[in-house]
Amino acid sequence: MKAKHQRLILALVALCGIAGAGVLAASALRDEAAYFRTPVEIQGGKAAVGEPMRLGGMVTKGSIQRQADGLTIRFVATDGKASVPVEYKGIVPDLFGEESGMVADGRMRADGTFVADRILAKHDERYMPPQMGDMPKNVKAPAGV
């Protein structure tokens, strides 16, 4: 095989590979990109029931309630403009607490509660989701919203 042909074949293989990878990436991005939502967007009707998504917000002071089974907690996530009740069954991660930022993976239930599969751990107590950047500092939502 001539060097020229060989390079052509290699280039074609590479091209097919790149095109395939592009298609794969595009379809995966369309299917799997979890939308990041803030409470005000959810209240505005932007999130469909059952659609997987990531919710970011602050845990409202005094809103954490433990259920009788000892494993489920309910709390209210807020971005200062709107609030969403969240339900989570499990052990909350380190640094989770009232009046601190939190991010959770899960989906909306028909009754308007966000059911979290997982609350994400964070590494720094000063962490805030960047999407919350437009939120006024030190929001204190009224207790027990």
Place this chain on the structure above:
Amino acid sequence: MIAELGLALLWIAAALACLSLVAGTLFLRGGPKDLAALVRPASVAQGVLTAAAFGLLIALFVRSDMSVELVARNSNSLKPMIFKVAGTWGNHEGSMLLWLMILSLSGGLIAIFEKRLREDTLVATLAAQAALSLGFFAFLLFSSNPFKRLPVAPPDGQGLNPLLQDIGLAFHPPTLYVGYVGLSVAFSFAVGALITREIGPAFARAMRPWVLGSWIFLTLGITAGSYWAYYELGWGGWWFWDPVENVSLIPWLAGAALLHSVAVTATRNALRAWTVMLAVIGFSMSMVGTFIVRSGLLTSVHSFAVDPERGTFLLALMAIYIGGALTLFALRAGSVAEGKKFALLSREGSLVINNLLLTTILALVLLGTLYPIVAEAMGEKISVGPPYYNKVAGPLALILCLVMVAGPLLGWRKDDGKRLWSRLPMAIFAGAAVLFALILFGGKVGILPLLGMTVAGIVAVASLAPLWGRNLRRTPLPTWGMVTAHFGVAVCLAGMGAESAFIKERLVAAAPGDVVKVGDFAVKFVGVKPIAGPNYTAIEGTLVATTSSGGSFTMRPEARTFPGLMGTAPTETNEAALLTRPGGQLYAVLGQPVTSDDGSADRYQIRLWWKPLVWWIWLGGALIAIGAALSLLGRAQLLNIWRARRSRKSQERFAP
């Protein structure tokens, strides 16, 4: 005084970098030869002075000198000493100084040890390294001075993030940084060789130890980071596809590709342009990573030190370095492209496929990581999660592993298909055996873990094939290195597959005396007791895990509370308890007390996981690093000389 001295040393080091750059450039443009003689000592001195400045910063942290802003913000006199020291680089300014110190020191090391390159290429390389460090000196001195004093010293510092008080996290960033910066040396070598048009085996051999070395550190850093996240965060996962994790994976992928292509250039003088290109990509990716972490552009659960101004500065640096290198590459690529020829079915051919796959995975991970930024610019808030990465990277990684099976069995230049097939039966048999066993006894296993474990079986056997029929004592170290690293990939893959396929989980609210079954274990919750640590209090749970074969093990997970300082709220962390068995790990987390209606706490939240073979993931990572280290040792001049001398001596001894 210490802080002022440190700052002064940094300025002098920056001036020396400037001197190296100017003298090197003038020499390359036909200036007097004396200029070249300046560059080496200037590079060494720059390295020494930057290291001294870093030492002074450590001293400030050790002495808890709260009049320095950085110390006041990131340290506390109550911290244990080891974390005071580690606190030096646990923040933006300190970590940038660490980065710069490693960059400068590696420039100094090239100046002292590099003997293979032509003088002009060496000078060009050192000048390129000086140009890199000059940019970071500017960054440090103008926008992130670590030695800045406070007008009034506070009584004590603020920083006491309990999560960062962990030995794993203390040494994880420096390990990664050594890896990142090692790639900067490869970058400088590539730029130097492009400038003097000396791209060939000599250049590749000079660059190879740096690529190997940085890849070892990247591998160790990623492995250690993954294990840290696993045992410290209490969520039981080992990889999250978080942007901050991804930006360490991306340079690792580039390093893996470069490692293989530089081998081809060094031994066969082929793939020259591609090797140079990868060297440029490798360091560009570590800069992109630094930029992403430092600029706060991305939603990451562990973003820190967010500052848009710094982001802009880094972006400008990146544009200059990456843009400059790529322009140089475009101008010179024509003259370096032609190398030795090879057939598609050959060692070179398989390495080209390996490189294409690695760079494709790299591109897809980068795309997923950056996509949220692009989407946000178009007004959509999105975050790309694990499902995307598993879908795109999983299949490609498995194909890559199959290429890894064939590659080492092929000869250089040209091989034929029959010869390859004749070497594969054992490996294919192993894969088939794993597959059948999983289908028969595995129950419901997802397609990706199933394929993963099958491919792991094939790779495990095939990776040992290059040793068959060889005199093991005379097998060169680099071959041992390749075998070990490839076997490590199989071990890692088997661990990932088994963990995701067969994980067992229980979440309960248990009262003392309760028994929970998980996997083969019956775990009895004995009770809790309060304990006190050096700067925290904790509730320690006692669990006794018994196996069906009669073994009994005690596990003590903790829920720690760190007092809030200077008005901050106290923070709580979980210390998971791990029970490591040959077949996997039992992972226990103690959660909140469950109060009943009368207010008494009689039960506790307990989460238990049985994770089969999970520790193989990190064992595999360690094996990969060890393999790369063996390869590096085998190529070190010193060791080869020692070996030659020893074999000569033993020949003399046995001479009649």
